[in-house]
Amino acid sequence: MSEFIDTVLGFPTALFSFSLVVVAAYWALVLLGGLGHFHAGTDGHTGAGAGGGGHFHGHGHFHGHGGADVHGAAHGHGAAHGHGGHGHDASDGSDGHEHGPGGPLAAIGLGGVPATITLSLLIALAWFASLAGSVLAGGGTPATPLAAAVLAGALAAAWLGTRLAIVPLRRVFREEPPASLRDFVGRTCVIRTGRVGVDFGQAEVTADDGSSAIVQVRRHALDLAPEGAPDGAPGGTAVEPALTAGSTALIFDFDPDGQFFWVMPYGQTP
Structure with a gap:
């Protein structure tokens, strides 16, 4: 011994x-x-947009209170919205927990x-x-x-x-990659505003886990009819039908600078 x-x-x-x-x-x-x-992660809380009654957890989930839209995309924090009490964090890039x-x-x-x-x-x-x-x-x-x-x-x-x-x-212990706004490209969405233009528009998109998010969407100017002209009218520039509330659209691109998606009509005929 x-x-x-x-x-x-x-x-x-x-x-x-x-x-x-x-x-x-x-x-x-x-x-x-x-x-x-032994491997506790951070759980930071951040204010969630102007007028939005909610908070963002560092683990990638947004919990909203009420129905106010959260315009987080303009600040680079993602365009998440608490829909029906639970939203999906659609922040682009890392969420601080990577x-x-x-x-x-x-x-x-x-x-x-x-x-x-x-x-x-x-x-x-x-x-x-x-x-x-x-x-x-x-x-x-x-x-x-x-x-x-x-x-x-x-x-x-x-x-x-x-x-x-x-x-x-x-x-x-392999960690999943952080959620990115680019994951929504190629998905369909439902328009939630009265119109979608080159400077305004919101839509609801559903993620793989079943949660939904309200994201900012835009259309190219060439896809829109001149003011007062019907869609597809001769002499007009529109080649696709208008997108109004309840319309289904296809997300085909993402603008990292403006933090919004480019959309086009889906399942509609001019």
Whole structure:
């Protein structure tokens, strides 16, 4: 027993022994619920547009109160609207909760899972490899050349073992890409305003998860009849029917600068 303690407290095993105690205490607290989830995400709250009674959660869900439209697109925060109590966050780009692939652990090929799991595996494997190497070298604190070799071997074995162990875990902790307004391109929508022009228009579009969003939509000037002229009239420039409330339209493009969609009639004949 004394030989085991000497080895555990000897160099290089002692470098990992104290770290292993910290790791064990941490996971004990996690199991007891003292630290909650080891990978808790941020849940920021942001005001949601002028006149809109709602709030935006950092996890990508918009909860609206009332029926006021939220014109978030003009501010680059997405064009989400609480429809029927629940909306869909259609923000373009990252929502602030994205975890990039960078970082020290990712730089050495150990990214893709929470750092707490990776470091715990790394420390535990390094301690075990260092202990085994020290025992093979005679126990206690080996001579300096042997101790350096044991340390290098323990670090290499810990890295390799951790890398192999986290491969299946990456599938579990893989995060979905953030929702983007461009995901709506190619979908149909229902017009919710009296008209759709080059500078005005809103439509309701349904996402894959069944939630809906009110987005800003526009039509090209060449698709609109001159004022007072019927659609498709000779001498007019319109080649497609008008889009009014309740009409179905096809989203065919997205304008990143104006944060709106270009639409055209769908399932209608001129």
